[in-house]
Structures are given as C-alpha cells and as structure tokens.
Amino acid sequence: MxxxxxxxxxxxxxxxxxxxxxxxxxxxxxxxxxxxxxxxYDLTKFEENADPVRIGNLIINRFLEQPHSQYGSPLRVNEPRTQITYPDVCTWLGGFWFSTSTNNKGLFNKLSMRFQPLLTTEAYLQPIPNHVDNNVFGTLPLELYRQTKDEKYLEMGMMYAKTQWELPKESVTIQEKAWANKGYSWQTRIWLDDMFMITAIQAQAYRVTKDEKYINRAAKEMVLYLDSIQLDNGLFYHSPKAKFTWGRGNGWMAVGMAELLRILPENNLERKAIMKAYKTMMATLKYYQNENGMWRQLVDDPTMWEESSGSAMFTYAMIVGVKKGWLDKIEYGTVARKGWLGLMKYVDDKGDVTNVCEGTDIGFTNEYYRNRLPLTGDLHGLAPVLWCAYALTEKDL
Structure with a gap:
C-alpha cells in the first residue's frame, strides 16, 4: 500500500x-x-441545605424545645400564658402533618406528648370557642383522633367545629346574629386571616366525620370572602376597611383556598368559583415574586421589605397546586421551587425563621405595614415554612 x-x-x-x-x-x-x-421546577430533589426533611425536623425540634408562645412572638416571652394561641396551633398542626408524611413516629409522639397536659394540668389553656383564632385549636385534637382513633380527641375537636356555627346564647352582637341567620359562621369578620382559621377546623371536622355539611359551609364562607375582598387581579385587601394587600394576610387566603380545594368534593357547587379565584391569585403572585424567590410585606409594592411568612404561605399554596395538578408543573413548579430556595436564607441554624412580620392588626396607611417589625423566631413564620416541608415530602396530598 x-x-x-x-x-x-x-x-x-x-x-x-x-x-x-x-x-x-x-x-x-x-x-x-x-x-x-x-x-x-423539580420539587423532589434539593441540596442538603434545602432538604425539606432536614428543615422540617429542625423547625419542629425548635418548636418543641420552647414553651407555649404568646401569639407566636418572641417579644412577648414574659407575658403570662392564658391560652394556646393560633400561631402555636398552626406550627403544631404542621408538625403532625410533617411527622406523618416522613413516617417519623418518634417525632409525632413528642408532639402528642406536648399536648397531653392540655387534658389535665394545663386544661385552663384550652381556648374559649368564641373567635376564629380560638376555634382553630380544634384542629389539633382532631388530628390526634385521625392518627390514634382515641374518642376523647374527637369530642374535644368537634366541639370547636360545631360552636363556630352555633350562635351563643349570650353576648351576641346584631352583626353576629345577621351572619348566623344567613347561614354563615357567627364569627365572620371578613378579615383575611379567617379563611385559614375557619377552613382548617371545618376541613378537619369533615375529614373525621365524612359529613359534608362541614366542608359545604366552609366553601360557602370562602365564597363570601372572595366576593367581599378579592381584587380583579386575584389579590386581597386585608379587610373592607384596610385596602392594602398585606403579605401574610394574602398568605392566609392562599393557604385557605389550597386546603379547602384539596378535600372539597368535585361536585361541590362552590368549587368552580374557588378554583378560579385560587388560579387568578396564583398567576398574580407569580408576577410579583422577586428575583430572590420572595414576596413583599405588601405584595404589590416593590419598595417594601421581603417578608418570610407570607412568602412561605404562597410557596405552600403553589406546591399543593402543582402536586394536585391544578397548576402547570413547569410554570408554577419553577415559582414554588424558587420560593422554597429563597426561604432558606431566612431559616437560621437553630430552626428560627427570620424576617417574620410581627402580629398585625388592620392598618390604614402604607407606612403602617412598612413599619411593622421583622422578627426572628415568631411562630407566624415557623408554621408556614414547616407546611412547605410537609407538602414537599407528602406523596399523597
């Protein structure tokens, strides 16, 4: 060659x-x-620093090592405890959900043991069932009943669900009577917070009894709030008197709709309207998420500070929507993942959540919301981050 x-x-x-x-x-x-x-947009794989199992365990252990809070705030540590307040309830409930989703029986037992004194030596801390923020306490014994089938929990929890619609015989206002006469809860206020508090306890009652009257009345109540304070873009005013899109307030509404929709029967007459309102809100929240994956103290005001509790609630509502198939997996999975990763810089090594808006009444100026204190360790922030960890680990939402 x-x-x-x-x-x-x-x-x-x-x-x-x-x-x-x-x-x-x-x-x-x-x-x-x-x-x-x-x-x-993957909601199943995360680096160790953002591993939802690690974060969930960290937050629950932080919750367990502290005494009952006074409305969630570390600033009120020295105030006497007169009852279990809703930030504790929300964190506790998230703990039950998370420990179940991760099959961590030891953690569930610790959370259960924390509850036992409320049946005996701390019975005086059981809230009086006279306000949405108090009646939500019933979600805890009902969750314990779901897991243990112990009748004592059922009786306690159902009392809170029933009294939310049973008009008291004394000290009732004209407005409370009017709501009751129209088939709504006498505890109706048309404040954003209500739509988690009412939805949560009524949903739990439906879960344990399978009686649709509980979920039907929660759905009817939800539509009342949608008609009263939802804007065309899907966001909500804090109340009819406080026309500001407060972050955590909108978060309560987002989570309330997600919680309701995930158990509301398909044939429920209110489902279509609630789903439309939910999707409209999610689309607008997608637009307002910032480059860090967070949302602001007033959702539609880019000059406000990043706020963690509302951001976590929005993230939770989107995780649920993606996993349930209500929202596009790629489009909203990307937003939800970005939200979860954005929250990680606000979870410290102890398990406290930072930049949590302090407890907030209705306000009448932008500056009122801007000047609310950003707290570290407030349970208003621990609870929704824990909910996100639960939603990311739960196979069957």
Whole structure:
C-alpha cells in the first residue's frame, strides 16, 4: 500500500473519530441542559441545605424545645400564658402533618406528648370557642383522633367545629346574629386571616366525620370572602376597611383556598368559583415574586421589605397546586421551587425563621405595614415554612 493511500485512510478514520466525539459532546451538553431545566421546577430533589426533611425536623425540634408562645412572638416571652394561641396551633398542626408524611413516629409522639397536659394540668389553656383564632385549636385534637382513633380527641375537636356555627346564647352582637341567620359562621369578620382559621377546623371536622355539611359551609364562607375582598387581579385587601394587600394576610387566603380545594368534593357547587379565584391569585403572585424567590410585606409594592411568612404561605399554596395538578408543573413548579430556595436564607441554624412580620392588626396607611417589625423566631413564620416541608415530602396530598 502506497503512502498516499495510507494517509487517506488515516484521515478518514480521524474524521470518523472526530464525528463520534462531536456527537458525544452534543449529547452530553443536551443532557446537561435538560437536567438543568428539570431542576428548575423539580420539587423532589434539593441540596442538603434545602432538604425539606432536614428543615422540617429542625423547625419542629425548635418548636418543641420552647414553651407555649404568646401569639407566636418572641417579644412577648414574659407575658403570662392564658391560652394556646393560633400561631402555636398552626406550627403544631404542621408538625403532625410533617411527622406523618416522613413516617417519623418518634417525632409525632413528642408532639402528642406536648399536648397531653392540655387534658389535665394545663386544661385552663384550652381556648374559649368564641373567635376564629380560638376555634382553630380544634384542629389539633382532631388530628390526634385521625392518627390514634382515641374518642376523647374527637369530642374535644368537634366541639370547636360545631360552636363556630352555633350562635351563643349570650353576648351576641346584631352583626353576629345577621351572619348566623344567613347561614354563615357567627364569627365572620371578613378579615383575611379567617379563611385559614375557619377552613382548617371545618376541613378537619369533615375529614373525621365524612359529613359534608362541614366542608359545604366552609366553601360557602370562602365564597363570601372572595366576593367581599378579592381584587380583579386575584389579590386581597386585608379587610373592607384596610385596602392594602398585606403579605401574610394574602398568605392566609392562599393557604385557605389550597386546603379547602384539596378535600372539597368535585361536585361541590362552590368549587368552580374557588378554583378560579385560587388560579387568578396564583398567576398574580407569580408576577410579583422577586428575583430572590420572595414576596413583599405588601405584595404589590416593590419598595417594601421581603417578608418570610407570607412568602412561605404562597410557596405552600403553589406546591399543593402543582402536586394536585391544578397548576402547570413547569410554570408554577419553577415559582414554588424558587420560593422554597429563597426561604432558606431566612431559616437560621437553630430552626428560627427570620424576617417574620410581627402580629398585625388592620392598618390604614402604607407606612403602617412598612413599619411593622421583622422578627426572628415568631411562630407566624415557623408554621408556614414547616407546611412547605410537609407538602414537599407528602406523596399523597
């Protein structure tokens, strides 16, 4: 074989090898890009610092090592405890959910043991069932009943569910009577917070009894609030008198709708309206999420500070929507993942959540909301971050 022919054969072989190498590189690059794209909306895989199991355990252990709070605030640590307040309830309930979703029986038992004194030596801390913020306490014994089937929990929890619609015989206002006469809870206020507090206890009552009257009346109540304070873009005013889109207030509404929709029967007459309101809100929240994955103290005001409790509630509502198939997996999975990762810089090594808006009444100026204190360790923030960890780990929402 002459040298010229040998050179031609060598060059063809080299060209073939280069072509194979080129194809290999293209495949690797494509796979890498595809993997990166999946990770943008993947709600199942996270680095260790954002692992929902680690974060959930961290927050629950932080909750367990502290005494009962006074409305969630670390600033009120020295005030005497007169009752279990709703921030504790929300964190406690999230703990029950999370320990069940991760099959952590030891953690569930610790949370259960924390409840036992409320049946005996701390019975005086059981809230009086006269306000939405008090009646939500009933979710805890009802969750314990769901897990243990112990009748003592059922009786306690159902009392809180029933009294929310049973008009008291004394000290009733004209407005409370009017709500009751129309088939609504006499505890109706048309404040955003209510739509988690009412929904949560009525949903629990439905879960344990399978009696649709509980979930039906929660749905009817929800539509009343949608008609009263939801804006065209899906966000909500704090109340009819406080026309500001407060972050955590909108968070209560987002979570309330998500919680209601995930158990509301498909044939419920109110479901279509609630789903439309939920999706409208999620679309607007997607628009207002900032580059850090967070939302602001007033959702539609970009000059406000990043607030963690509302951001966590929005993230939870989107995780639920994606996993239930109500929201597009790629579009909203990306928002939810970004929200979860954004929250991680607000969870410290002890398990406290930072930048949590302090307890907030209705306000009448932008500056009122801007000047609310951003707290560290307030249970208003621990609870919804824990809910997110639960939603990310739960296989069957």
């Amino acid at each position: 002459n040298k010229k022919l040998m050179i031609l054969i060598f060059m063809k072989r080299m060209k073939l090898q280069l072509h194979k190498l080129y194809v290999f590189v293209i495949v690797i690059l494509f796979a890498s890009c595809s993997q990166s794209k999946v990770q943008d």
